[in-house]
Amino acid sequence: MLGKFIISHKPCLHPPLSFYQQLRIFADQEFRMQFKILHKDTQSNARAGEIITDHSRIQTPIFMPVGTQGTVKAVHQRELKEDIDAPVILGNTYHLYLRPGLDVLEEAGGLHKFMKWDRSILTDSGGYQVFSLSENRKLSPEGAHFRSHIDGSKHLFTPEGVVDIQRTIGADIMMAFDECTPWPCDKAYAESSLELTHQWLDRGWKHFKESEPKYGYSQSFFPIVQGSVYQDLRERSAEKIASIAAEGNAIGGLSVGEPAEDMYAMIEVVNRILPEDRPRYLMGVGTPINILEAISLGVDMFDCVMPTRNGRNGMLFTAEGIINIRNRKWMNDFSPVDEMGHSFVDTQYSKAYLRHLIIAGELLGAQIATLHNLAFYIWLVREAFYQIKKGEFTPWKIKMVKSLGTRL
């Protein structure tokens, strides 16, 4: 069994529940996120599996497009489903809490209904944004006091409060409140920060178990491993996180500026300890190469702003390498954006046209580049699944890593 507690579903004010949801309520049976490993690579720790939430079936490895404020920037929900085919997206607790705010989200019946997205949502706990975006933040054992980056208003995030916020947002997967240490980070700070993160975890986990979903579907809670680039701290943290026996586990505090080799080393250390039969989520990572390397180390879930943010600036990721579409060399290149691409934009529009749009600051440029990059990231992890299934992941990964880093 995947855990210890039963969420008893009560009928709620937000109809309609699906037939299966009603059945579960009726039977008061245990239901929660499911995770199955379907295939394992023999030459690495890569695994291909599937997560099932109440909203969608998620083939892993998976990349989750970032939808910070209840929208994946420049992408319609229809395109996310039909063109990109993302089974899960990420929302951000810090941003959604500040705007549109919990009253609006609760009245809407949760974020899914508010943004009309009927597949899964994972929410970041907001810890990262409190430290990177907000003003006058002050950490204490109680939690984090901060001022809104929008209007300067004062707020307090606690481990319990952040669970409540995510209950109101209604994410399928909620994250524990943690401190994401910067890089570089001296060991004493990393250690004391880790202790705080672990204390917060205990409080958040307790509150999670004592609270219930609001909208008639189940919610999971993932704790987060920290420990900067220190092997012993990472090991200590991974053991703590594993002891929680949550439905999935996350690795945070990486890809914050440290060398890629340090990141891979920490993932390896941590994944030796995190339970094999639960999904592992590497937060905020990364380049296509980072993702393939982490998959080979046994990571299942990823999110990153890179395909969306860099896309808006004209950087395109392709199987052949990276295109800076602002480059003059594309000015007269009327070939498709990516003839091997997986979204309608790839063959409909030319490089020369996309370059023109990006140079001219046109919104359609951002829309095209974002659609392309997200479709590429989703293709990449889906292809990783099939390569693992075929038993050819490792040679495929080695070949891909070479071409993915090429500057076209």
Add this chain to the structure above:
Amino acid sequence: MLGKFIISHKPCLHPPLSFYQQLRIFADQEFRMQFKILHKDTQSNARAGEIITDHSRIQTPIFMPVGTQGTVKAVHQRELKEDIDAPVILGNTYHLYLRPGLDVLEEAGGLHKFMKWDRSILTDSGGYQVFSLSENRKLSPEGAHFRSHIDGSKHLFTPEGVVDIQRTIGADIMMAFDECTPWPCDKAYAESSLELTHQWLDRGWKHFKESEPKYGYSQSFFPIVQGSVYQDLRERSAEKIASIAAEGNAIGGLSVGEPAEDMYAMIEVVNRILPEDRPRYLMGVGTPINILEAISLGVDMFDCVMPTRNGRNGMLFTAEGIINIRNRKWMNDFSPVDEMGHSFVDTQYSKAYLRHLIIAGELLGAQIATLHNLAFYIWLVREAFYQIKKGEFTPWKIKMVKSLGTRL
């Protein structure tokens, strides 16, 4: 017959030509834009008709979405076709000439191929932008010297040059180079400007007749009536423009700040003189009410940045009136953006969600509002067509004008 000259189509370097295009080349037969009036209103001068270009059939009255730089801001070409169903869009000579530039457009095989838009395109002559956007502009009988608003580089637009540029862009409908007088404008200036515009027209028209399309499909050339708000000047200009016997005629220099009553009065004066059997295009107009009033005065074609630009700022046009979605009253309104709306965004998203996106500065807010507004404008002119056909245009217009102006 609609005109005096024959465009002899030569096979060109940009295949494939359609069967009908090849047939025309083979037969060396006269072909050009066609215009038919199908229905006339009995209580006003409104007419319902159809324009046929080599690229599309355009039911009139028609509103043309503005695609200044080779893109209708925030809208995919696929959405323009499938969701908005616009049969013709507008491009801007000034902007396209500066960026991406004529070399790129010619190498692409024209703007249609560059932006992958296979329906009709009308290009503004650039006169308006030279006066409103460029720096250090200097008018002379020869043309307009100006500096690019992008990089300060020096350029000269002449009536002949602007025809050549539009040949290279490949617009189905090209516009004469004119001076669009500001408002207010003293009569002496308006009169001398008008003389210059008429001289430029003769030169542009001559050059148009002596030049040929570049991409195997026909191009029309519309002259523009000017004369500010002075009835005698407008009459003189309309007579001059009518004497050209072009395939369509435009009314410029209105909706530049003058009272709506002055605008309607000028349209009435001009339309008494412009030939009935040619389409009449009112440039840069306007609100939904302006459009209905101008239709009743016998105008067939419109363009305006209002649905796109105001949409991006959160102003929505609906049959019930105008919504400022930034208003606090929509914060908790989970009803559809426009339950009577004609695009998928109207029923997919709620007002509260759209408000959140616009307030948060999210690109998807601009995308949704633009799609809504353009679909509404296209619905409005299409509905005008059917009301004219049914013989009920005038009472319908009176009723609509009341509700369209309401602030919701």
